[in-house]
Amino acid sequence: MSRLAGKVAIITGGAGGIGKGMALAFVKEGAKVAIIDLNEETGKETIKELQEYQPESIFIQANLKEHDKIAHLVKQVADKFGKIDILVNNAHASRMKSIEETTQADFDLSFDTGFYPTFYFMQAALPYLKETQGKIINFASGAGLNGDTNQGTYAAAKEAIRGITRVAANEFGPFGINVNIIAPIANSPGMIEWAEANPEYYQNMISKIPLRRLGELESDIGRVAVFLASEDSDYITGQTIMVDGGSIKLR
Template identity: 70%
Template sequence: MGKLLDKVVIITGGAGGIGGGMAKAMVKEGAVVAIVDVNKETGEEMLKELQTHSPKSMFIQANLMDHGNLYKIVNTVVEKYGRLDVLVNNAHASKQVPLENTTQADLDLSVGTGFYPTFYLMQAALPHLKESKGNIINFASGAGLAGHETQGAYAAAKEAIRGLSRVAANEWGRFGINVNIISPIAYSPGVEAWSKAQPEYYEAVKNKIPLGRFGDVEKDIGRVAVFLASEDSQYITGQTIMTDGGSIMLH
């Protein structure tokens, strides 16, 4: 307990799924977490759960595709808490479409909810992370690393985030800022729905995971996020951490 005592954390897409799992893992380690999500109802529900461990935590409703919101998010958090220690860029939406049918709107959705918010929130957070010698955690995907079919728009945005993260790790290391990437496989609400709709396909995918299961959003993905947000990871930067049960082994 206490690896993140009094650290102030922003998590986008924090109302549920992997974002919610990270938020729960972090507040249990003493963090004050600001979850950002477009969904007001689920955001408020998650906040109630977080506040049982961290009464000072907060929920900010925001549409990340409106770039005007992004600096406001960081400013709101810093004005309330006086500091920012960790930025977690988790939110991302996309459509699964074969490349030949992918439209500009499909690309705009993926880049607009994933890459652009990651970029602008990193810029907005930089002055504050310089002060705290803080951490940035961004998100990649096996869809980009392996080139999964029908995931062109999503994979492109995720790989752009990986490239951006490596540049930031090189440029901002001099300020004591660590920038790392998690590439997860987790049993999120979306995967749960898929497992019920296509149980045979779900089992086939699960059986290809060397550890034989999908990750838990809090215990598996959240704990890795806690590590990357803590002093324990202070000599790690620019890395993609495959939190996927061994599905993709980088070399």
């Protein structure tokens, strides 16, 4: 398989969970991947797996709350590979709290790790993506679309990402750059941990998914990301793609 042969991709939060699933899917399609993640130990483990398929792939340890360093991270990847074809903004951290309990620090965490890095990575990568007529994949969530309880800061940041993605699609389209969103439900480590602690809530959630299962990190979420990163999606931009087993049907 070589749908991404010769392509260079940045994946934030690529050391684990959905990010790792996408990174594996990308390297198996021939892409050289730079995973950027805060967790150094997990990042080093993941890059060893990726390099079995694509030896040139790299791991960069970084704290994405340090927004002033994002442009340097993008340049570091571009200097290493000579170009950037694909940007995947996947990283995001947040706390589950009711609106009544939410503090400014909770909003800062969600926006500082989710919305702002997404914006600044797009801004910094734009000159390189103009040269390659590249692809951007951002991440939203059903939590924002549904207004899930105890997800105020997460939902707000994810909907802000959807908003800026639509703006980017309009602004970047004339340069041949596609900008889309994946909104997934997946069996990430965090989801598995939550399911084990809340088995009744988990079963209730699964029963409401038409396909009656969580998405697999690589084969479900990763493969859709490959599609959006490849030439097969050249005429799709500004869209939110629900990779959630049919849970939410956008109109």
